[in-house]
Amino acid sequence: MSSFLQVENISKSYGDKVLFQNISFNINEGDKIALIAPNGTGKSSLLKILAGVDSSDRGGEIKFMKDIKVAFLDQNSNFNPTNTLFDEVYSRMGETYEVVMRYEKAILSGDERQIEQAIAAMDAADGWSAEQKVKQVLSSMKLTRLDQPMGELSGGEAKRAAIALMLLQDADFLIMDEPTNHLDIDVIEYIESHLQKSRCTLLMVTHDRYFLDRVCNTIFELDRGELFCYRGNYSAFLEKREERYTNMQANIDKARNLLRRELEWIRSTPQARTGKARYRVNAFYDLKDKASVSLARANMTIDVATSRLGGKIIDCEDVRLKFGERTMLDDFSYKFSRYERVGVVGKNGVGKSTFLNLLTGVLLPESGKIERGETLRIGYYHQNGISFKPGQTVFDIVHDIAETVTTADGHSISATSMLNRFLFPPETLNKRVEILSGGEQRRLYLLTILMRNPNFLILDEPTNDLDILTLNVLEEYLSSFKGCLLIVSHDRYFLDKTVDHLFIFRDGGQVKDFVGQYSEYREYIKEQEMLEAREAKAAAEKAQKSVKPQNNTTPSRRKLSYKEQRELEQLETEIPALEQQKSELETALSSGELSIEELTVASAKIAELIELLEEKEMRWLELSEI
Numbered sequence: 016m017s018s019f020l021q022v023e024n025i026s027k028s029y030g031d032k033v034l035f036q037n038i039s040f041n042i043n044e045g046d047k048i049a050l051i052a053p054n055g056t057g058k059s060s061l062l063k064i065l066a067g068v069d070s071s072d073r074g075g076e077i078k079f080m081k082d083i084k085v086a087f088l089d090q091n092s093n094f095n096p097t098n099t100l101f102d103e104v105y106s107r108m109g110e111t112y113e114v115v116m117r118y119e120k121a122i123l124s125g126d127e128r129q130i131e132q133a134i135a136a137m138d139a140a141d142g143w144s145a146e147q148k149v150k151q152v153l154s155s156m157k158l159t160r161l162d163q164p165m166g167e168l169s170g171g172e173a174k175r176a177a178i179a180l181m182l183l184q185d186a187d188f189l190i191m192d193e194p195t196n197h198l199d200i201d202v203i204e205y206i207e208s209h210l211q212k213s214r215c216t217l218l219m220v221t222h223d224r225y226f227l228d229r230v231c232n233t234i235f236e237l238d239r240g241e242l243f244c245y246r247g248n249y250s251a252f253l254e255k256r257e258e259r260y261t262n263m264q265a266n267i268d269k270a271r272n273l274l275r276r277e278l279e280w281i282r283s284t285p286q287a288r289t290g291k292a293r294y295r296v297n298a299f300y301d302l303k304d305k306a307s308v309s310l311a312r313a314n315m316t317i318d319v320a321t322s323r324l325g326g327k328i329i330d331c332e333d334v335r336l337k338f339g340e341r342t343m344l345d346d347f348s349y350k351f352s353r354y355e356r357v358g359v360v361g362k363n364g365v366g367k368s369t370f371l372n373l374l375t376g377v378l379l380p381e382s383g384k385i386e387r388g389e390t391l392r393i394g395y396y397h398q399n400g401i402s403f404k405p406g407q408t409v410f411d412i413v414h415d416i417a418e419t420v421t422t423a424d425g426h427s428i429s430a431t432s433m434l435n436r437f438l439f440p441p442e443t444l445n446k447r448v449e450i451l452s453g454g455e456q457r458r459l460y461l462l463t464i465l466m467r468n469p470n471f472l473i474l475d476e477p478t479n480d481l482d483i484l485t486l487n488v489l490e491e492y493l494s495s496f497k498g499c500l501l502i503v504s505h506d507r508y509f510l511d512k513t514v515d516h517l518f519i520f521r522d523g524g525q526v527k528d529f530v531g532q533y534s535e536y537r538e539y540i541k542e543q544e545m546l547e548a549r550e551a552k553a554a555a556e557k558a559q560k561s562v563k564p565q566n567n568t569t570p571s572r573r574k575l576s577y578k579e580q581r582e583l584e585q586l587e588t589e590i591p592a593l594e595q596q597k598s599e600l601e602t603a604l605s606s607g608e609l610s611i612e613e614l615t616v617a618s619a620k621i622a623e624l625i626e627l628l629e630e631k632e633m634r635w636l637e638l639s640e641i
Contacts (some may be wrong), residue, residue: 018080020077022077024076026071027064035237036240037075047216047230048235049235053438054453054455062190065077065218079188085186088177088178088181088190092177094165096166104180108149111140114133115142118134153176157201158172170197188217189216189219190218193479194221199505200505201362211230225507232247243259315485317437317489319433321469321498322469326353328391329387331347335381345523356515359371359503359517360504360510371395391471392468395473396477398475400457400480401456410445413463421468461477474501476505478505494513507534597625
C-alpha cells in the first residue's frame with residue numbers, strides 16, 4: 016500500500032492549553048479512519064492543520080504523496096449568499112471550472128491557437144460533461160432548486176451543498192469534519208453507501224457510530240495529547256482501548272512499587288549516596304514521572320432531579336397548521352402518556368421542528384387544540400444551541416438560572432459543583448462562551464436545560480457537535496429518565512438506544528406512529544419496498560399475459576421478410592462504419608490541427624453522426640427482436 020500521508024512532530028496549543036504535542040502518524044492508500052476524542056481536545060484543529068487551513072506550532076512536517084488530490088469538508092462552509100446553488104457549486108470545482116471558463120473565453124476571442132489549446136484541456140479534464148455532473152451530484156444530495164440563492168438555504172441544505180462540492184472534486188484523499196451533522200437519515204445513508212464503495216482514502220471526525228462502524232476500518236484516538244491507532248471498527252476500538260488502559264495501569268503500578276524502594280535509597284544520607292552511580296539518581300526521577308501518571312478519566316456526570324409528573328401530560332386533538340399553501344400538520348391527535356419515549360424522524364423541512372414548537376406553545380395551531388397538564392415542566396433543547404450575550408462567561412450563564420441545583424437524590428449542590436460534573440472545572444468558569452468549542456457550548460446548553468428539573472424533555476438534534484464519550488453518558492442518563500422523552504435526531508444509533516416508538520413525519524402534514532426502534536423501521540421499509548417491487552412485477556406479468564390469444568397457445572415467432580433480412584445485414588455493415596467515422600472525427604477534434612472553420616464543420620458532422628447512429632441502432636434492435 017502506498018503511503019498517502021506522513022505526519023511528523025506536529026503540535027497545537029491555545030494559550031496555556033496544549034491540545035497535542037509532537038504527534039506523528041502515517042496514513043496509507045485505502046485507509047478509512049475515524050478520529051475520536053473528547054470535545055475541545057483538538058480533533059478539528061488536527062484536521063485543519065492537515066488540510067492546510069491552520070498550521071502546526073513549532074514546526075513539524077506534513078507530506079502528502081505527490082499528485083494526490085485532497086478535499087476538505089469543514090464543519091462550517093462559507094458560501095457567497097447571493098450566488099445561486101448551481102453557480103456557487105460549479106464555480107468552486109477548481110481546475111475543471113477554470114478549464115471550462117478558459118474554453119468559453121477562447122471561443123469568444125476567436126483565436127485559433129487558444130481554441131485548440133482549450134479543446135485539448137477540455138478533453139483532458141472531461142469539461143464537456145462538467146455541468147451535467149454538477150446537476151447529477153446535487154440531485155443525489157436532494158438539492159433540486161438549482162436557482163435558489165445560497166443565503167436562503169437551511170443549515171442542512173448548505174451542508175449537503177458542501178458535501179456535493181467535495182464529491183465533485185473526485186479527490187483521492189477526503190478529510191471530513193462531522194459530515195453527518197444537520198443531514199436527514201436518507202442522505203446520511205446515501206453518503207455512507209458512497210464511501211463504502213469508494214476507493215478513496217478517508218480521515219474524518221464523526222459522532223455517528225453506525226456511520227463510523229460501516230465506513231471506517233481504523234480508529235485514531237487523541238488522548239492526553241497523544242495519538243493512538245487501532246485497526247478495526249468502533250466495537251474493536253472499545254475493546255482494544257480498554258486493554259491499553261489496563262496495560263498502562265499495570266505499568267504505572269509497577270513503577271510505583273519500584274519507586275517506593277528507590278525512594279528509601281534517595282532519602283538515605285548523602286554520604287551513602289556519594290558512592291552510588293549518577294545514572295541511578297537520574298533513573299529515579301524518570302521513575303517518579305512514570306509513577307505520577309494518572310489514568311483517571313474526566314467523564315461527564317448527569318445527576319439531575321426530575322419534577323413529579325401528573326397523569327395529564329400533553330393532549331393533542333385534531334391539530335392542524337399551515338404555512339401558506341403548505342400543510343405542516345394535518346388533523347394530528349395524540350395523548351402523551353407518562354414515561355413515554357418517542358423519536359421523531361422525517362426528511363429535512365417536513366415539519367419536525369414546527370411540531371415541537373406547537374407542543375411547547377411557541378406556535379399556535381390553526382385549528383384543533385393542545386392541552387397541557389398542570390405539573391408539566393418542559394425542557395426544550397433547540398438545535399440552534401445556546402443563546403448568550405457577548406462577553407458572558409460559563410459561570411454567568413449558569414448563575415443567571417440558579418445558584419443551586421437539585422440532584423436525583425434530592426440534595427442541593429452549587430451551580431459551580433454541577434458545572435464541574437459537566438466537565439467545566441474551576442479554571443474554565445471565567446471563560447467567555449463565544450470562545451468555547453462547539454461541543455463545549457452544546458454541553459453547557461444541555462446543563463442549562465437539565466438544571467431546571469424538567470419532566471418532559473424535548474431534544475432537537477442533541478447529538479450535533481457532541482463527542483461520542485459525552486453521547487454515551489447522555490444515553491445512559493436518558494435510559495433512566497423519570498419523565499417523558501421526545502427526540503428529533505438523525506443519529507440512528509442514538510435513536511435505537513433511547514426511544515421505543517417513532518413519529519414518522521411525511522409530506523402533507525401526515526404523521527405515522529411506528530412501534531419499535533429506528534433500525535426495525537428501516538427493515539420494515541425495505542421489506543415494504545421489496546413487496547411493492549414483487550407486486551409491480553406480478554402485475555406487469557399478468558398484464559403481459561392478458562394480451563396473449565385466448566386459446567393460451569404461444570404465438571410462433573414471426574420470421575423476417577426478405578426485405579427486412581437485407582436491411583438487417585446492411586445495418587450490421589453501416590453501424591461499424593459510422594462508429595469508425597465518429598472515432599476519427601473525435602481524434603481530429605482533439606488533435607489541435609484543425610482551423611476554426613474545420614472545427615465548426617467537424618463539430619456539426621459529429622452531432623449528425625451521433626443522431627444517425629442512434630437511429631440505426633434502434634432499428635437494428637427492432638429487427639433483432641423479431
